[in-house]
Structures are given as structure tokens and as C-alpha cells.
Amino acid sequence: MTEAMPENGCCATPRCERMPLSESEHCYQHLPDEQAWRRRLEAVLSQLRELDGYNLSGAGLSKLDLSGKRLHQCRFSGAVLSDCNLDHTRWLLCLFDDARLTGCTVREAVVHASIIAGAEIIDTDFTGSDLVQSNFNGTYVAHSSFADCDLARSRFIAARLEHTSFVNCNLKDVLLIDTAYTDLDFRLSNPEDARFERSNDAPGGPFRHENLYP
Numbered sequence: 089m090t091e092a093m094p095e096n097g098c099c100a101t102p103r104c105e106r107m108p109l110s111e112s113e114h115c116y117q118h119l120p121d122e123q124a125w126r127r128r129l130e131a132v133l134s135q136l137r138e139l140d141g142y143n144l145s146g147a148g149l150s151k152l153d154l155s156g157k158r159l160h161q162c163r164f165s166g167a168v169l170s171d172c173n174l175d176h177t178r179w180l181l182c183l184f185d186d187a188r189l190t191g192c193t194v195r196e197a198v199v200h201a202s203i204i205a206g207a208e209i210i211d212t213d214f215t216g217s218d219l220v221q222s223n224f225n226g227t228y229v230a231h232s233s234f235a236d237c238d239l240a241r242s243r244f245i246a247a248r249l250e251h252t253s254f255v256n257c258n259l260k261d262v263l264l265i266d267t268a269y270t271d272l273d274f275r276l277s278n279p280e281d282a283r284f285e286r287s288n289d290a291p292g293g294p295f296r297h298e299n300l301y302p
């Protein structure tokens with residue numbers, strides 16, 4: 089079922105140096121038949137509970153159901169996920185850097201040692217997830233929910249957070265340094281245990297704790 093990977097490990101299109109997608113010998117930009125690739129992908133997903141070393145970097149993924157999968161060393165770098173279901177997934181060493189998640193659900197997931205840096209996360213629901221020590225640096229997050237999440241030791245450095253729920257979260261040792269935020273809901277959480285800092289020259293000046301409770 090899986091097509092052989094070209095010997096140099098790159099996309100089969102000449103001079104393309106991107107990694108081929110899993111279930112293809114091409115990168116997403118050079119897929120000769122995207123629908124056929126999607127059908128192969130879904131056939132494999134229906135059989136596998138664990139995806140190891142899967143590469144979906146840069147792929148447009150709409151309404152993909154990954155619920156309940158174990159994702160081990162999987163790459164979604166720069167992927168565009170819309171209305172995807174990642175509920176009850178377990179991530180270990182996964183890359184979602186520069187990915188775009190819109191209308192996705194990642195509820196009651198367990199996310200460990202994974203990188204979500206630079207991602208755009210809009211209208212996405214992480215309710216009830218274990219996101220300990222995750223890297224959200226440089227993300228833009230809007231209209232999303234981290235309610236009931238454990239975010240201990242996660243980093244949101246230089247992120248922009250808007251209209252997002254952090255209700256009933258564990259924020260122990262979360263780093264929010266030079267993070268811009270608007271309309272965040274920290275009810276029942278412990279923002280006093282997070283580290284909020286702003287450089288003196290950041291817009292709005294250095295962070296003061298009362299900034300949290302406008």
C-alpha cells in the first residue's frame with residue numbers, strides 16, 4: 089500500500105527537497121492526485137491505531153479523523169488542519185510548528201514533548217487535555233479553549249492570545265514572556281503560579297499582575 093520512498097528521501101519531483109508525505113512519494117505541493125492520496129491515507133488510518141514517524145507536513149487536511157490515535161514522532165509542520173478531530177490522541181515528540189488549526193478538537197488528549205510553536209490556532213478546543221511542557225512559542229491563538237487543561241511548564245513566549253479560555257487550568261510554571269493577550273478567562277486557574285513578564289520596551293510596558301484582571 090505504501091509507495092516506496094525515493095532513495096534520496098526527498099519528494100519524487102525533480103529538484104524538490106521537501107520530504108514526501110506518508111502514503112506518497114511526493115510532497116503535498118506535488119501530489120499528482122490529492123484525492124487518491126487522501127483515500128490511501130484514510131484507508132491506513134482506519135487500520136492503524138499508532139502512527140510512528142508519519143509525515144503530513146504542509147498538507148491541507150480537512151475533516152480528518154485522527155481521534156484516539158497515538159502519534160509518535162509525527163510531523164504536521166506547516167499543515168493546515170480544518171475541522172479535524174484529534175480527541176483522545178496521545179502525542180509524543182510531534183511537530184505542529186507553523187501549522188494552522190481551525191475548528192479542530194483536541195479534547196482529552198495527552199501531548200508530551202511536542203512543538204506547536206508558530207502555529208495559528210483558531211476556534212480550536214483543547215478542553216481536558218494534558219499539555220504539560222508543550223511549546224506554544226510564537227503562536228497566535230484566538231477563540232479557543234484550554235479549559236480543564238494541565239499546562240504545567242508550557243511556554244507561550246512571544247505568543248498572541250485572544251478571546252481564549254484558560255478556565256480551571258493548571259498554569260504552574262507556565263512561561264508567558266512578551267506575550268500579548270486580550271480577553272483571556274482565568275477563572276478557577278492559578279495564573280499567580282505562571283510567569284508573566286514583558287520586556288520594558290514591549291508594547292504596554294512591563295507586565296504588572298493587575299494586567300490580568302482588567
Ligand SMILES: [Zn+2]
Nearest residue numbers: 099104115118
Ligand atoms: Zn515536492
